Amino acid sequence: MGLALPVGLASGARGDALNERYASQFVFETELGAKATDALFVGGYFGFGLGAEGRDERIESFCDDNNSDGENDIECSVVSLRLGVTARWSFSPGESINPWLAYGIGFESQSQSINDRVARRRETTIASGLEFARLSGGLDWRPGKTFGMGPLLEASFGSFTKTSTEVNGEATFEGDVEDSAVHTWVTLALRGVFFP
Amino acid sequence: VSRRRRSYSFRLPLLVAVLAASAGCMVEDQGLPYDRLRIAVSRSDSTSVAGFPRCLTLPVLNGSVVEERYSIEGGLEVEVFATNGFVGLSFSGASQGASVNRTISVERLRAGYAESLEVTNPSGTAFTIGLGSGCSDGDIR
Numbered sequence: 001m002g003l004a005l006p007v008g009l010a011s012g013a014r015g016d017a018l019n020e021r022y023a024s025q026f027v028f029e030t031e032l033g034a035k036a037t038d039a040l041f042v043g044g045y046f047g048f049g050l051g052a053e054g055r056d057e058r059i060e061s062f063c064d065d066n067n068s069d070g071e072n073d074i075e076c077s078v079v080s081l082r083l084g085v086t087a088r089w090s091f092s093p094g095e096s097i098n099p100w101l102a103y104g105i106g107f108e109s110q111s112q113s114i115n116d117r118v119a120r121r122r123e124t125t126i127a128s129g130l131e132f133a134r135l136s137g138g139l140d141w142r143p144g145k146t147f148g149m150g151p152l153l154e155a156s157f158g159s160f161t162k163t164s165t166e167v168n169g170e171a172t173f174e175g176d177v178e179d180s181a182v183h184t185w186v187t188l189a190l191r192g193v194f195f196p
Numbered sequence: 197v198s199r200r201r202r203s204y205s206f207r208l209p210l211l212v213a214v215l216a217a218s219a220g221c222m223v224e225d226q227g228l229p230y231d232r233l234r235i236a237v238s239r240s241d242s243t244s245v246a247g248f249p250r251c252l253t254l255p256v257l258n259g260s261v262v263e264e265r266y267s268i269e270g271g272l273e274v275e276v277f278a279t280n281g282f283v284g285l286s287f288s289g290a291s292q293g294a295s296v297n298r299t300i301s302v303e304r305l306r307a308g309y310a311e312s313l314e315v316t317n318p319s320g321t322a323f324t325i326g327l328g329s330g331c332s333d334g335d336i337r
Contacts, residue, residue: 010259014281021258056258062228074228114256119227121253125260165260167253173261 001028002152002189004049010127010160012179018054021127022078022110025051027187031086041088045104049080053112062114075115083107084131096142098196104134108158125165127177131158140193148196154187228256231302233283233309234335235276236326237268245269245323251331254278254302272317274325285327291316298327305329 004025006018026049033043053063053076063076084106092098109128116122138152159182164174236249245268255262255278262278271289278284283305286297296313306329313325331337 013279016258054258059257062256112257112259114228116227119230121227121230123256123260125255125257127259163259163261165255165262167255167262172255173263175261 001026002187003027004185004187006054006183007186008183009181010183011177012181016181018183020056021054021112023052023054025049025078025080025185027080027189029082029189033086038093039090041090042086044085045082045106047080047082049078049082051078051080052076053078053114059114073117075117076113078110078112080111081107081109082131084134086134090140098140098142098148100138100140102134102136104131104136104156106131106134108156110160121168123165123167125163127160127163129159129161129177129180131156133157136187138191140191140196142196146195148193150191152187152189152191154185154189156185156187157182158185159183230254230256231280231305232329232331233276233278233300233305234326234328234331235266235274235285236328238324238326240322240324247336249326249332249335251335251337252276252278252283253337254283254305255280268315268317268323270317270319270321272315272323287315287325289318291318291320296325300327 004027006022008018010016010018010021027047029045029047031043031045033041035041053059062074065072084104086102086104088100088102090098090100108131109126111124111126113122113124134154134156136152136154138150140148140150142148159180160177161180163177165172231254233252234249237245247266250266258280260280264276266274268274273288275286275288276283282299282301284299290296292315296315300309308329310328314322315325316322
């Protein structure tokens with residue numbers, strides 16, 4: 001689990017930076033796989049993230065709870081999902097301190113919602129596409145043979161190619177992102193590993 | 197004098213805070229300030245066309261899209277493509293071709309946009325398309 005920071009462009013449209021759409025996210029991810037050799041792990045990953053609206057001033061002002069009735073009449077949320085395959089190379093697989101590097105590729109989806117409870121209008125837009133390079137490196141500390149842990153730094157490069165919008169549950173658009181661009185999530189996380 | 201000054205310096209930030217909170221409350225209590233486009237259609241004899249006026253609410257979020265297609269009459273349709281930055285209108289089946297298509301920015305909508313277009317369907321029937329910022333209660337949403 002860790003913190004992911006948005007960098008780059010959500011699309012090529014004017015002003016559509018990733019951090020204008022989405023704030024930093026708390027991400028939780030799990031991997032399952034096996035060691036092909038002592039040094040090489042291959043497996044799959046599944047993760048989700050929770051965040052908030054980005055730096056777009058207009059959206060940010062809408063989402064702030066700025067009256068005193070104790071509840072937010074304009075609710076905003078961002079949820080992300082990730083799924084894919086990964087390979088990790090351990091440089092000291094039998095040692096108590098093991099540096100490693102990894103590469104992954106998979107699917108990414110970001111779902112953002114704004115729920116106007118006063119007007120009874122809920123708008124949700126989902127952007128999805130391929131994360132073509134998830135590059136990460138870290139250092140595992142293994143006090144025993146069953147568990148290890150350590151910090152990791154990851155940069156995942158992707159592009160949104162599909163988008164859909166729903167208003168009050170009805171699809172208002174579903175199609176390709178006409179002007180797609182490359183974005184990056186930079187993640188600093190703490191990783192735990194069983195049977196390293 | 198000293199007490200008065202202290203009292204004044206306390207009230208000013210309080211007043212600013214109350215005004216700022218009130219501005220926030222307007223959005224919180226009245227809902228979001230949506231950008232809207234009204235599309236009205238009438239024939240040359242001023243009779244209105246069924247299914248209009250339409251009220252299109254532009255999406256709020258970056259990346260959101262609203263795409264709609266409204267049938268007018270006799271093969272004439274208006275296709276609407278809206279984001280939180282602009283709304284584009286194109287008329288399929290219009291004798292005038294692409295010259296009647298429009299792209300309207302949210303800045304123009306917020307400034308108070310109004311325009312009237314003359315559009316003819318394939319069988320030669322003329323329609324007046326009235327476009328404008330904001331909607332009325334009776335408009336179809």
